[in-house]
Amino acid sequence: MYTTSSAFLDALIEHGVSYIFANLGSDHPALVEAIAEARAQGRKIPEVVTCPNEMVGMSVAHGFWQTSGEPQAVVVHVECGTQALAGAVHNAAKGRAPMLIFAGASPFTQEGELKGSRNEFIQWIQDVHDQRGLVRGYMRYDSEIRTGRNVKDLVHRAFQFAQSEPQGPVYLMGAREVMEEEVEPKADQSAAWRPIEPAALTPEALDDIGRALLTARRPLIVTSFAGRDPAAVPALVRLCDALGIGVLESVPNAMNFPHDHPLYLGNQWNQPVQNADLAEADVVLVIDSDVPWIPTVSRPSPSARIFHIDVDPLKEQMPLWHVPAQRVCRAQAATALGQLSAWLEGQSIDPAQVEDRKMHYAARHADRDRALAELEAAPVGKITPEYFLSRLRAAQDDSMIFVNEAISNYPNVFNHLSLNRPGAIHTSGGGSLGWNGGAAIGVKLARPDATVVALTGDGSFMFTVPSSVHWMARRYEAPFVQIIFNNRGWKSPKLSTLAVHPEGYAAHAESLDTSFDPAPDYVGIATAAGNGWGRQIKDPAEIDSAIAEALRVVREERKCAILDVWLDHH
Structure with a gap:
């Protein structure tokens, strides 16, 4: 039979999912059967990777996306497996790692009314009031599959959320009876559920930020994870080379800027010292950073002009967060950096000013290299x-x-x-x-x-x-x-x-x-x-x-x- 589970597997293939990282349980007979049937008939489905521990499985999906840019699927067992994901859910949410998590649910019938009805004692114990609520605060989207007739739509919508900025994990659940439901196959309509296009700077913000960087004496860019998008790195280098802007990494999550570049000024973590470059900067552009500095120990000068670009500039999942920026822009890093470089082409740049900046930051870079070599x-x-x-x-x-x-x-x-x-x-x-x-x-x-x-x-x-x-x-x-x-x-x-x-x-x-x-x-x-x-x-x-x-x-x-x-x- 072609079931909700069969359609679910087809929807994963339509979204380019290569792997299901699975920790299977008593809620998954329909999915296990659909996998076996697809293999027997030669129908393409994602490769199933057996994961004895749920957090490990979700961490595998996290690492796969970080290298490939392709979100994968994680399958776990009812609310027990959902809770066992634990820290991996936190990491994916905070690391903006898109992936689809699917968990089964205890059957909702107990007298044999439908195929998949309760037949094991554990299914009463694992029935909880709000399974989705266990992870809702960390998900970009969560829903329950209630019929196989629209399961593809739910999967498509889930991936649309997962892959739209700010990216992150999504969660679907479905009870045994629903996953066993026989349905008619549907055509691939995933192309109609594309993620939203990357956001860009408004003309006014572009002009304001560009002029601030152009006229600053000591412009500085602070970033943590612009390099999660490999396309952002050369865009950042182009802008910094053009204007002689120094780059400071704060709690870096990626390779954001070449470390041997003379404009690279190092990275700051929890060190209880004021960063000299941050204190000296008269214009600070924060791009893609959750913690650009720790105010109790290191912060920009009170007179510095601060600008902030991020796909999530409000940090909506952080109850306490603030950067005193005069412009806060919701934009994708590579897009915004490309806009700034294009904007510069129509401007008059003072070569002497740019050279002064480059010489200053190159000297700081060389000092850092010598200190590291001694260590x-x-x-x-x-x-x-x-x-x-x-x-x-x-x-x-x-x-x-x-x-x-x-x-x-x-x-x-x-x-x-x-x-x-x-x-x-x-x-x-x-x-x-x-x-x-x-x-x-x-x-x-x-x-x-x-x-x-x-x-x-x-x-x-x-x-x-x-x-x-x-x-x-x-x-x-x-x-x-x-x-x-x-x-x-x-x-x-x-x-x-x-x-x-x-x-x-x-x-x-x-x-x-x-x-x-x-x-x-x-x-x-x-x-x-x-x-x-x-x-x-x-x-x-x-x-x-x-x-x-x-x-x-x-x-x-x-x-x-x-x-x-x-x-x-x-």
């Missing part, structure tokens, strides 16, 4: 993250894509890898740990030719559910290098406490309950689940050979490689 000096007897990352940088090539969940070493990763390629690095964009393992698999599935390197703290490694991650990487031939920055505990909670209570009891306590002593055998955990290769590194002299062997194992043996890198105790 990369070869250590004696212990490994520093700066030195390790400098050796990883020496081994990198254009095939590498990094997923970064190094937490307390976030700044070190962005500082010392010195990346220049759009799409070379991703973070989750959110704050729920455990994304990197699944994301690495998703990146590898999207780019089989790439060498994927996951950078993780030891705490975030355990959050990844490594038994599921490394089993999946083995089964679906998606090997990656996973590098664990092992400081034997949660360093970030310690840093947060000391930042608020620098001389308090915690500052003098022997234990803050953040230690992982005795250290788990991380290599053993991963290799047992995935039959990979691993090595624990404590001596700086071992780093180069270990990195080389890890890359060889992933590329030639097609197995995961785990490097457990021991740093100073947190």
